[in-house]
Amino acid sequence: MRKKTIDFSKYASIKLGPTLEVSVIENENDAASFDGAIIGGAYNLIITGKNRNLAVLGEEFDYVRSENEKLYVGAAMSGGRLFSFAKKNDLAGFEFLGGLPGTIGGMLSMNAGLKSHEIFNNLLAVKFANGYKQKEDIEHGYRFAHLGSIALEAVFDASKKGFDEALFEELKNARKNQPKNPSAGSCFKNPPGDFAGKLIEEAGLKGYRIGDMAFSEVHANFLVNLGNGKAEDALALIELAQKKVLQKKGVNLELEVKII
Ligand SMILES: Cc1cc2nc3c(=O)[nH]c(=O)nc-3n(C[C@H](O)[C@H](O)[C@H](O)COP(=O)(O)OP(=O)(O)OC[C@H]3O[C@@H](n4cnc5c(N)ncnc54)[C@H](O)[C@@H]3O)c2cc1C
Numbered sequence: 001m002r003k004k005t006i007d008f009s010k011y012a013s014i015k016l017g018p019t020l021e022v023s024v025i026e027n028e029n030d031a032a033s034f035d036g037a038i039i040g041g042a043y044n045l046i047i048t049g050k051n052r053n054l055a056v057l058g059e060e061f062d063y064v065r066s067e068n069e070k071l072y073v074g075a076a077m078s079g080g081r082l083f084s085f086a087k088k089n090d091l092a093g094f095e096f097l098g099g100l101p102g103t104i105g106g107m108l109s110m111n112a113g114l115k116s117h118e119i120f121n122n123l124l125a126v127k128f129a130n131g132y133k134q135k136e137d138i139e140h141g142y143r144f145a146h147l148g149s150i151a152l153e154a155v156f157d158a159s160k161k162g163f164d165e166a167l168f169e170e171l172k173n174a175r176k177n178q179p180k181n182p183s184a185g186s187c188f189k190n191p192p193g194d195f196a197g198k199l200i201e202e203a204g205l206k207g208y209r210i211g212d213m214a215f216s217e218v219h220a221n222f223l224v225n226l227g228n229g230k231a232e233d234a235l236a237l238i239e240l241a242q243k244k245v246l247q248k249k250g251v252n253l254e255l256e257v258k259i260i
């Protein structure tokens with residue numbers, strides 16, 4: 001398999017991690033034979049460097065094809081490009097992708113979205129090295145999907161016309177409370193009926209800092225890198241927040257960020 005070098009302190013949105021040689025998956029055979037961790041845009045990741053068997057999808061998987069009211073989208077394509085395609089072609093159901101960073105593969109794995117708008121909503125099927133799986137056969141829910149292997153392509157329903165500009169504006173406004181510092185998005189999932197940011201704040205950890213990593217002053221559920229943050233500091237903060245929130249509020253905070 002082809003290799004390439006990635007400096008994760010530049011590539012990952014949280015701006016930390018080692019420089020590693022990673023495999024590049026260029027076709028279905030590569031995908032079938034690879035047994036390490038797959039990386040998308042690294043907008044939801046803390047890469048510690050302990051696992052050195054990593055891969056990314058090659059540009060062969062960066063495409064969108066429209067056929068019979070269905071979109072076939074390569075898993076390496078960014079959500080932003082799919083958003084632009086949907087807007088240009090006046091398609092409904094892709095508005096939430098505006099401002100949501102990541103690749104289609106990473107978004108499928110996270111069932112990424114905002115409020116009730118999630119990537120699985122318009123999804124019909126996912127292609128893997130061994131063929132297509134229908135959405136109904138993939139267990140998924142709030143910020144998770146059990147894909148089981150590397151997603152190569154997503155098939156979306158494109159039969160609904162009418163890009164909803166007002167919905168796009170509404171969702172864009174909902175992102176306004178996000179900090180500008182490097183982060184991996186929401187650190188923890190919101191527990192049922194509650195908010196992780198509120199719980200972290202109530203545990204006294206809003207703005208709390210270890211090294212150059214901190215729970216943001218702007219929104220406590222964003223673990224931000226204030227300069228030269230290290231993975232071990234990020235992990236120490238995660239452990240501290242889980243411990244304090246459990247002690248003070250009796251709630252188990254489940255990670256949304258993935259640690260590789
Ligand atoms: C500023 C900011 C704001 C954000 N806002 C939101 C938001 O509003 N809503 C939201 O849901 N998320 C949000 N996120 C998180 C992020 O956008 C999503 O989690 C997105 O899905 C990450 O995509 P990625 O390609 O970067 O995946 P990565 O971070 O690279 O990987 C995430 C997971 O997906 C897996 N994965 C990646 N590619 C594949 C593949 N091809 N096949 C199978 N598994 C794969 C990885 O192994 C990993 O487990 C935000 C992040 C940032 C930095």
